[in-house]
Amino acid sequence: MEALFLKLLDMGVSSSWLILAVIAARLLLRNAPKSVRCILWAIVALRLACPVTIPSPVSLTPQAPAVEQILIERQVTIPRQTPRLGNQGGVTPHNTESAKPESPSASVRLTEIFSAVWLAGLSAMLLYALAGFLRLRRTVSASLPIGGNLWICDDIPAPFILGILCPRVYLPSNLDEAQTRYVIAHETAHLRHFDHFWKPLGYGLLSVYWFHPLVWAAYVLFCRDLELACDERVVREMKLSERAAYSQALLDCSRERGSVAACPLAFGETGVKTRVKAVLNYRKPAFWLVILSVIVCVVVAVCFVTSPARARVLSPDVFAVADNGGDGAARLVAEMPVLGGKLKQVELHIHHDFRGYDTVHELLMAPTGKEFGIESGYLLYRGDFPPENVVYDSETKTVAFQADGQTFVYDARSWI
Amino acid sequence: MDNLTLGAVEARFADLIWEHAPLSSGELVKICERELHWKKPTTYNVLRKLCEKGLFRNDYGTVSAVMSRADFYAAKSVKFVSDTYGGSFPAFVAAFTSHKRLSKEEADEIQRMIDAAREES
Known part of the structure; x- marks a missing residue:
């Protein structure tokens, strides 16, 4: 809905x-x-x-930035009590029971x-x-x-x-x-x-x-x-x-x-x-x-x-990832060691039945030093369509990818 | 009784009653179903309106005429439509004109436009 x-x-x-x-x-x-x-x-x-x-x-x-993007960008930063998304090392399916978020974000309630x-x-x-x-x-x-x-x-x-x-x-x-x-x-x-x-x-x-x-x-x-x-x-x-x-x-x-009744x-x-x-x-x-x-x-x-069909240049927001405990499956998408040593990897998370959506894809940027399951990072994209062709351009220092027929471009310099 | 008027539909209905009066309301419903293809509530509604106008009476299910057909048409004056449908039409209905109240000034202005056009042609 x-x-x-x-x-x-x-x-x-x-x-x-x-x-x-x-x-x-x-x-x-x-x-x-x-x-x-x-x-x-x-x-x-x-x-x-x-x-x-x-x-x-x-x-x-x-x-115009997609409405959903606006809602996400205004998301409140939740302190780091939210449970981690998984264990160290490789891809692990999440533990469904323990991974409920502490409090749904403000924007979600607003949407509802x-x-x-x-x-x-x-x-x-x-x-x-x-x-x-x-x-x-x-x-x-x-x-x-x-x-x-x-x-x-x-x-x-x-x-x-x-x-x-x-x-x-x-x-x-x-x-x-x-x-x-x-x-x-x-x-x-x-x-x-x-x-x-x-x-x-x-x-x-x-x-x-x-x-x-x-x-x-x-x-x-x-x-x-x-x-x-x-x-x-x-x-x-x-x-x-x-x-x-x-x-x-x-x-x-x-x-x-004759007599006309009150006109609505x-x-x-x-x-x-x-x-x-x-x-x-x-x-x-x-x-x-x-x-x-x-x-x-x-x-x-x-x-x-x-x-x-033009690209949009956006800057990501810091947020804390809250997982609903659905089948989050993550896989490594790209490594970007050259961004001043600050960023480590880009992850693609796929959630099923996430807050009533059928499947939600999230593209996240994990800061260096974080484990595979990130607690906080940068949300680049959240939507129904899987992001593709994630590319980092070291010259312009931008991260680009495509989703839903549109091209997204992030200025990575704002993260450094 | 001077301002008693009937619309075309009411007149047809009244004729049916005058033809068969006195009769039970049940019979009237059957006749209207046959002749006009009206459902029971419709028949009762129109009957009630005509009783209110003083043409007929419905005493415990027996419908009879208060005024005979001849008397009525003798006293009949100019017809007008009783505007019982109040308010505007729903927005999704294709209507000929809006039911918005037309002020006298506006109506006169439009009439002048029409008259001017008639002169021209």
């Missing part, structure tokens, strides 16, 4: 730049077809949903708390959606079909679509003929493009990333763009007089009716004024603008759906 949360945190943070870029692109392509905006949001959704990114030199996602809070938030979002859905469904139970998947109902204030697999369009029963015509055109345009599927999907992503303010902004803007794109599809071939009639239907359907937070809803303005001022976009939009989409996708 904590691993999932940390991964989401990582993905969320790295998607921030993409969201900002899309917001900028929206401004730039104000007059382009609105469906372009929906494509951009689809790219954002892909990035948020996909845990795998393609390392690429053209990535524009700025470097955050994960729990995140899960609670996610559940709340999903429950809210479920409650809203059930309430709507109850309201429209008293409705009558009028052909196709159209239904009329007395108790709804505005038309909408309900249902993902078998979507139904519900219309208020008091629409006049003109309004009905435009509403049906609008809703069927939604259905043809599966908007009744994308919107809940977006909400699902929002529920997962509820802690991320930019994702909220993205969802609000996405909902707006979805409506604007749908309007555009409907009025594309209409003359101005017809577009005025369409706008009239929009306005009439939005007017206050109105997010994901589009201002009628914006839509009417867009409909009335609609013009077929110039060809060059369409081309530019395509280029912008491709550039955004390539630059931000990839992650940088």
Whole structure:
């Protein structure tokens, strides 16, 4: 659970730049077809949903230390009462009973708390959606079909679509003929493009990333763009007089009716004024603008759906190794006698079922004079992926290795 | 009784009752299931609303008409939709417009925009 949360945190943070870029692109392509905006949001959704990114030199996602790394670097130094990791000499499996850590590090507790809070938030979002859905469904139970998947109902204030697999369009029963015509055109345009599927999907992503303010902004803007794109599809071939009639239907359907109960937070809803303005001022976009939009989409996708394949220069922190008593297996990875005689060896530790992770790999630097099982040293890496190609460059005095498609570089001079 | 109105769905339901009144509520449920494909709670809900409006009564399971169909349509005034669904739609629902309150100023402004467009075309 904590691993999932940390991964989401990582993905969320790295998607921030993409969201900002899309917001900028929206401004730039104000007059382009609105469906372009929906494509951009689809790219954002892909990035948020996909845990795998393609390392690429053209990535524009700025470097940020992995969230987990940050948590480790802030780890408190535990005094040397923690039990040793094994005996002198060669590789020995650890004694499982005696090797429990005295106290879990502060960052671990923090992660557990955050994960729990995140899960609670996610559940709340999903429950809210479920409650809203059930309430709507109850309201429209008293409705009558009028052909196709159209239904009329007395108790709804505005038309909408309900249902993902078998979507139904519900219309208020008091629409006049003109309004009905435009509403049906609008809703069927939604259905043809599966908007009744994308919107809940977006909400699902929002529920997962509820802690991320930019994702909220993205969802609000996405909902707006979805409506604007749908309007555009409907009025594309209409003359101005017809577009005025369409706008009239929009306005009439939005007017206050009877007594309206207290309105909860109105997010994901589009201002009628914006839509009417867009409909009335609609013009077929110039060809060059369409081309530019395509280029912008491709550039955004390539630059931000990839992650940088550059090396990061970090400095390690001193810590005390606490072993959970899992199958820590260590093997010697490299010897570095030339670092002023201070460092002796690099060890790779592999822990299984370490704090709920399946397998954790740790790359450690043991100071000279320590036994094989180190009590304290330098943590270079801790993660799900095994570090590879550990290399020491005596010229630049850096230790480099690769893990998870990224290259890590440590400046060893800070240890001397 | 002057402001008594019915939505299209309620009117259809009321017609069913007027056709068969008086009848037991159980029979009404069966009829609605057959004609409208409504479940029992739905039927009871709408019946309750119409009883509150004073059109029908439900005495210990017997549904009867307080006002006859002819009388009702004689006194009928302009229809409006009773906005019993309060609040905004859930964020994941694709709706035609938002249910956000439109202020009078905003509504007038938008109407002006529409009228200007009509003049132009």
